[in-house]
Amino acid sequence: MDIILDLKIIHSFWGSIGAAKRQAMREVANTGGVILDVCAIEVRDPSLIFVGSLPTATIEPESSPTPGRRKIRPAALGTFHTTWGALIRPMDSIGYFVLRQPLSFLGTLPPPEASTILVAMEIERHFKSMQLGFIGGVPCISCNELIPEQRLMAIPGVRTCTTCQSVKEGEKK
Numbered sequence: 477m478d479i480i481l482d483l484k485i486i487h488s489f490w491g492s493i494g495a496a497k498r499q500a501m502r503e504v505a506n507t508g509g510v511i512l513d514v515c516a517i518e519v520r521d522p523s524l525i526f527v528g529s530l531p532t533a534t535i536e537p538e539s540s541p542t543p544g545r546r547k548i549r550p551a552a553l554g555t556f557h558t559t560w561g562a563l564i565r566p567m568d569s570i571g572y573f574v575l576r577q578p579l580s581f582l583g584t585l586p587p588p589e590a591s592t593i594l595v596a597m598e599i600e601r602h603f604k605s606m607q608l609g610f611i612g613g614v615p616c617i618s619c620n621e622l623i624p625e626q627r628l629m630a631i632p633g634v635r636t637c638t639t640c641q642s643v644k645e646g647e648k649k
């Protein structure tokens with residue numbers, strides 16, 4: 477069976493994460509686009525959220541930056557190059573998603589010296605076979621940064637990092 481995340485997403489499975497990366501680069505060389513280096517996938521109802529890093533130069537910011545989670549919306553989806561192993565037992569990279577440009581961007585702009593940026597991409601689910609949860613790390617719902625394991629263990633169900641949590645608490649006062 478080839479479908480694991482969603483019918484809408486074209487998957488290609490490779491023997492190693494390195495091979496997945498090379499194939500993503502090959503696809504980009506042939507058809508254009510950019511590669512999202514995926515570090516976490518959030519399975520929700522009704523969507524899948526891919527969190528990963530992109531070269532900062534590839535994003536096209538909207539005129540007014542909005543606070544909160546940095547999000548991108550590509551013109552179209554290419555192939556998600558991954559391995560079975562990375563989906564079952566995620567390492568630093570889960571896979572490489574080829575995205576077609578332009579990528580519209582919502583969120584606060586990264587500092588000019590940042591060469592890569594962590595972004596979230598939401599895809600509506602058409603095929604609901606996966607149980608809700610996370611593949612890989614659990615990203616903060618405000619800033620996308622992965623929440624350290626220690627914090628996840630200490631506070632079950634926590635969805636914000638310590639930085640965003642303290643900002644939120646500061647606003648309440």
Ligand SMILES: [Zn+2]
Binds near residue numbers: 616638
């Ligand atoms: Zn955060």
